[in-house]
Amino acid sequence: MGIDELDGRLLELLAAEPRIGVLEASRRLGVARGTVQARLDRLQGGGVIRGFGPDVDPAAIGYPVTAFATLEIRQGQGRDVRAHLATVPEVLELHTITGRGDMLCRLVARSNADLQRVIDKVVGFEGIVRASTAIVMENPVPLRIVPLVRQAARDAGRPVS
Amino acid sequence: MGIDELDGRLLELLAAEPRIGVLEASRRLGVARGTVQARLDRLQGGGVIRGFGPDVDPAAIGYPVTAFATLEIRQGQGRDVRAHLATVPEVLELHTITGRGDMLCRLVARSNADLQRVIDKVVGFEGIVRASTAIVMENPVPLRIVPLVRQAARDAGRPVS
DNA sequence: CCAAGACTGAGCAATCTGTACAGTGACATC
DNA sequence: GATGTCACTGTACAGATTGCTCAGTCTTGG
Numbered sequence: 001m002g003i004d005e006l007d008g009r010l011l012e013l014l015a016a017e018p019r020i021g022v023l024e025a026s027r028r029l030g031v032a033r034g035t036v037q038a039r040l041d042r043l044q045g046g047g048v049i050r051g052f053g054p055d056v057d058p059a060a061i062g063y064p065v066t067a068f069a070t071l072e073i074r075q076g077q078g079r080d081v082r083a084h085l086a087t088v089p090e091v092l093e094l095h096t097i098t099g100r101g102d103m104l105c106r107l108v109a110r111s112n113a114d115l116q117r118v119i120d121k122v123v124g125f126e127g128i129v130r131a132s133t134a135i136v137m138e139n140p141v142p143l144r145i146v147p148l149v150r151q152a153a154r155d156a157g158r159p160v161s
Numbered sequence: 162m163g164i165d166e167l168d169g170r171l172l173e174l175l176a177a178e179p180r181i182g183v184l185e186a187s188r189r190l191g192v193a194r195g196t197v198q199a200r201l202d203r204l205q206g207g208g209v210i211r212g213f214g215p216d217v218d219p220a221a222i223g224y225p226v227t228a229f230a231t232l233e234i235r236q237g238q239g240r241d242v243r244a245h246l247a248t249v250p251e252v253l254e255l256h257t258i259t260g261r262g263d264m265l266c267r268l269v270a271r272s273n274a275d276l277q278r279v280i281d282k283v284v285g286f287e288g289i290v291r292a293s294t295a296i297v298m299e300n301p302v303p304l305r306i307v308p309l310v311r312q313a314a315r316d317a318g319r320p321v322s
Numbered sequence: 323c324c325a326a327g328a329c330t331g332a333g334c335a336a337t338c339t340g341t342a343c344a345g346t347g348a349c350a351t352c
Numbered sequence: 353g354a355t356g357t358c359a360c361t362g363t364a365c366a367g368a369t370t371g372c373t374c375a376g377t378c379t380t381g382g
Binding site: 001002003015051054059060061062063068095097099101104132134135136139141148149150 | 229
C-alpha cells in the first residue's frame with residue numbers, strides 16, 4: 001500500500017517509544033491528533049502494522065539458546081511436517097525455502113544440552129530426512145524494521161523501480 | 162528471571178489483544194488492576210518484555226520477498242562485515258553462527274529481481290568470501306512466542322531440568 | 323472554478339492511568 | 353508462636369487520554 005514520509009516518522013516514533021499514545025505522538029510529530037489517529041487506522045487497516053504484540057525475549061524466560069535448523073523433507077510430507085512443527089513450542093518460526101534444504105526453522109532451547117532434546121523433538125518425525133543445525137552465537141543485528149521503514153518512506157511516490 | 166502462570170496468561174492476553182489497557186487486562190484476568198500493573202512493571206524491568214514495538218509487515222510496505230543468506234567471512238573481518246550489514250536497510254537481522262558459514266542474515270527485497278540488487282549490496286564488501294541464499298516461499302509458522310510462553314509458565318517452579 | 327480528500331483546531335463525555343493507602347492471607351524466619 | 357516480608361485486593365482521586373464529531377482551511381486535479 002505504500003507509506004509516505006509522515007507514516008515513516010510515525011512508525012519510527014512508535015518503534016522508539018511504543019507506550020506513547022496518539023496525543024503525545026501528535027505533539028512529537030507536529031500534526032493534529034486526528035491526523036495521527038487517521039494514519040494509524042490506515043496503517044493498521046492496510047496491514048502495514050500487524051499489531052503491537054509484546055516483544056518477549058526468549059532468553060529472559062529461560063530459553064537463551066537460539067538455533068536455525070535446515071530440514072530436508074521427504075517428498076509429499078510437507079503438510080504433515082508443518083503441522084508437526086507447529087505443535088512444538090520451541091519452534092519460533094518456520095519457512096519453506098528454495099535451495100539446499102526444504103525448510104528453515106528458528107529454534108530456542110534452555111541450554112546447549114537442551115537443544116539436543118528440542119532437535120530430537122523436531123526431527124523425530126516421519127518425513128524429515130535430514131536436519132542440519134547452526135547455533136546462534138551472537139546477534140549483532142536484532143530483528144529490526146526502522147531502517148527499512150525509512151527506506152520505504154523515502155521511496156514514496158517514486159516509480160516502482 | 163522466570164514467569165509464573167499469571168504472567169503467562171498476561172502475556173498471552175497482551176499478544177492476542179495488544180491494545181487493551183491495564184484496567185481491561187485486570188478484568189479479563191480476574192485480578193486487581195494494581196496486580197497487573199505490578200506484573201507488567203516486573204516483566205518489563207526484568208527484560209522479559211522488551212517493548213511493544215509496532216509489528217510492521219515488510220510485504221505491506223513494498224518488500225514482499227524474504228530470503229536467508231548464509232555468509233562466509235574472511236578471517237578477522239567479522240567486525241567490519243557486521244558494521245557493513247548494519248547499514249543495509251534490507252538486512253532485517255543478522256546472527257553469527259556455528260557450522261557451515263559464519264553468519265546468517267534475513268533479507269527482504271521488492272521482488273525476486275530486486276533481491277539480486279540486495280544481495281549484491283550485501284556481499285559487495287571486502288571480507289565476505291561467499292554467500293548462499295535461500296528464498297522464502299511460504300511461512301507456515303510466523304514468528305510466534307505464545308506457545309513458548311505457555312511452556313515457560315507451565316514449567317514455573319519446577320526444578321531446572 | 324469546483325469537488326474531493328486530507329489536515330487543523332476545538333469540544334465533550336467516558337475512560338484510563340499513575341499513584342497512594344489500608345487490610346488480608348501466605349510463607350519463611352527467629 | 354510471634355513477627356516481618358511480600359503479593360494481592362479494593363478503593364479513591366486528580367489529571368490525562370481516547371473516541372468521536374464538526375466546521376473551516378489547503379492542496380490537488382479535472
